[in-house]
Amino acid sequence: MVAIRIDELTKQFEAFTALAKLSLEVEQEEFVTLLGPSGCGKTTLLKLISGFLDPTEGTIHINGKDVTRTPPEARDTALCFQSYALFPHLTVRENLEFGPRQKRISAHDRKARVDDVAEKLSLHAQMDKLPNQLSGGQQQRVSLGRALVMRPSVILFDEPLSNLDAKLRDQVRIEIRRIQKEYGLTAIYVTHDQNEALAMSDRVVVLNGGRVEQIDTPEALYHAPKTRFVADFIGDANVFSGTVQGEVQPGLWRVETAMGTYDVATSTPPKEKDVDLCWRPESAVLGDAGHTGKVINRAFQGHFTDLMIETKGVSYRVQSRATSAQEGDTVNISIPPEQLILLERTA
Amino acid sequence: MSARKWLLIAALLTPGLGLILVLIGTVVYIAVAQSFGFYTITGESGFTTQFWSDMIGRKLFSRSINYSIYVGVLSAIFSVALAYPLALWLRKPFAGSMAIGAVLKAPLLIPGLVAAFLFINIISYNGIVNQLIQWLGFSDAPIRMQNDSNAIGVLILQTWKNLPFALLLLTGAVRGISDEVLDAARDLGAGTWARFSKVIAPLTVSGMQASLVIIFIGAVSDFSFQVIAGPTNLQSMSQLMVTFKDRGDWNSAAVVGVSLMMIALIGSALMAIGARLMLRRRLT
Numbered sequence: 066m067v068a069i070r071i072d073e074l075t076k077q078f079e080a081f082t083a084l085a086k087l088s089l090e091v092e093q094e095e096f097v098t099l100l101g102p103s104g105c106g107k108t109t110l111l112k113l114i115s116g117f118l119d120p121t122e123g124t125i126h127i128n129g130k131d132v133t134r135t136p137p138e139a140r141d142t143a144l145c146f147q148s149y150a151l152f153p154h155l156t157v158r159e160n161l162e163f164g165p166r167q168k169r170i171s172a173h174d175r176k177a178r179v180d181d182v183a184e185k186l187s188l189h190a191q192m193d194k195l196p197n198q199l200s201g202g203q204q205q206r207v208s209l210g211r212a213l214v215m216r217p218s219v220i221l222f223d224e225p226l227s228n229l230d231a232k233l234r235d236q237v238r239i240e241i242r243r244i245q246k247e248y249g250l251t252a253i254y255v256t257h258d259q260n261e262a263l264a265m266s267d268r269v270v271v272l273n274g275g276r277v278e279q280i281d282t283p284e285a286l287y288h289a290p291k292t293r294f295v296a297d298f299i300g301d302a303n304v305f306s307g308t309v310q311g312e313v314q315p316g317l318w319r320v321e322t323a324m325g326t327y328d329v330a331t332s333t334p335p336k337e338k339d340v341d342l343c344w345r346p347e348s349a350v351l352g353d354a355g356h357t358g359k360v361i362n363r364a365f366q367g368h369f370t371d372l373m374i375e376t377k378g379v380s381y382r383v384q385s386r387a388t389s390a391q392e393g394d395t396v397n398i399s400i401p402p403e404q405l406i407l408l409e410r411t412a
Numbered sequence: 413m414s415a416r417k418w419l420l421i422a423a424l425l426t427p428g429l430g431l432i433l434v435l436i437g438t439v440v441y442i443a444v445a446q447s448f449g450f451y452t453i454t455g456e457s458g459f460t461t462q463f464w465s466d467m468i469g470r471k472l473f474s475r476s477i478n479y480s481i482y483v484g485v486l487s488a489i490f491s492v493a494l495a496y497p498l499a500l501w502l503r504k505p506f507a508g509s510m511a512i513g514a515v516l517k518a519p520l521l522i523p524g525l526v527a528a529f530l531f532i533n534i535i536s537y538n539g540i541v542n543q544l545i546q547w548l549g550f551s552d553a554p555i556r557m558q559n560d561s562n563a564i565g566v567l568i569l570q571t572w573k574n575l576p577f578a579l580l581l582l583t584g585a586v587r588g589i590s591d592e593v594l595d596a597a598r599d600l601g602a603g604t605w606a607r608f609s610k611v612i613a614p615l616t617v618s619g620m621q622a623s624l625v626i627i628f629i630g631a632v633s634d635f636s637f638q639v640i641a642g643p644t645n646l647q648s649m650s651q652l653m654v655t656f657k658d659r660g661d662w663n664s665a666a667v668v669g670v671s672l673m674m675i676a677l678i679g680s681a682l683m684a685i686g687a688r689l690m691l692r693r694r695l696t
Contacts, residue, residue: 117595117598117599119457138597138601138603139600139601142599144595146595147592148590150590150593150596152593152596152611153593154614163602164600164601165601167602211600215600
């Protein structure tokens, strides 16, 4: 069942279009991440869903109800803010009780909800403390708890981990996902961190310049990006412009690039002759066959070695788990046809 | 900390803090001493509680206290109540907000006495308000608004004069609240009033208390507005003090003066505590 339906949503700030005719459907209990660089429109979209911004055009439905013009206080959503936005004058308990009090939930139910959330988020020891007496991770948990006690249909996260250190970020990331599954919440999560998006999401919406580049599962985004932007943005990628020569075998297309000729295995025939060809650095096989290149840079990364290789004046990246190649060495590189991806050319 | 450092700190503080303490201390000492019969200018000096017992028995004195508290409390509340929406409106800069802010602060630059005269001219029998009322046909004859018995004129003047001061304190306090905190309250279901009473007011309580206290102290001891625009059947405490002084009764004037100081002190403490308690109760 669809929890959120967004149709042709446009948001303009005077002459600037922050979102252009964006459509999206989010299923019940799904965890969807809005991913993109700064200024791509992801926070604008979150604010439109939460009601803090009014769209220029388009509609938003939550659980079948049109909420396009409903104010935030009347929406069945709860937002976890980037800065946590805890009420500094209230204790943790009072922060958690704030929402249920506004909704006039009975004292008994309110206490039950707060105790339940406090236990699940291990906040019992902090209940009488003020926010400034808590660590960043604890504040994050209170912010999450304050949203959870509302028992919203939709929970929204605005880059909630961006103020945490790397180790804590991993812990809280796992915690958020666990809680979301446990409560059966529909979640929309905004981040510009691709690792976060890939690790947490059921689906990821990649935004660029106010438009959707691709909506897919993390695996599909990584292994089958549709555009050069998505290939570049999600993980490391080598992307080259190429020209389709033709189908050499059923499902195997030959593409000419500046580096040489590649055979690409694809079930979807290319729509145009001019294409972008992409492959992941870890897909390359160093051996006796394939194109010849010169190692121009080598960086040992622990579980793999990062090599920058140059072939016919074009440099690209290769990651290998077992290579003794050093800077200045000549190597042969081949890429299996099924690891090559044809990308749609975008304007 | 070494004794040398303490001495240095004391030496640095003495010119400012020392002067203030000496001046306040002298005034308080003289006023209290005079109220108990010392430093009598026209007669014999000596300890007596006569001036206090006489004054407490006078109806004029109790009416004066009630009236001054009435003006002080209402002026402080009206000024702060009107300053809050303006402070919230001016919280985020917009085209013309600086000009509006400057105009709103203009009363700070106008002396109270001048403002009182201007006000009297406006509401007098031949003033523009009466002319407008007659021109619009609401009344055939001019209405008497000057020196009204409920001191509405004084309250208007006090509010007009003190609102910019409250605005100055509250604007800074309101600007210190992050947008995300207000958005969070809204997201959790708080409407406009709940956002104000449960988030904005508690987070700006220090500014609110400072405004209430300072405006209360100023208004409770009002002289100029009362003399020009106040009711003729009532006297403020400052007015009463001057009346006794003009009669040469410095000791009775000192009793009124000490009472005024105590009322200002106790009243402002009560207002500050009251504001905090009221907000605390609203939160729980």
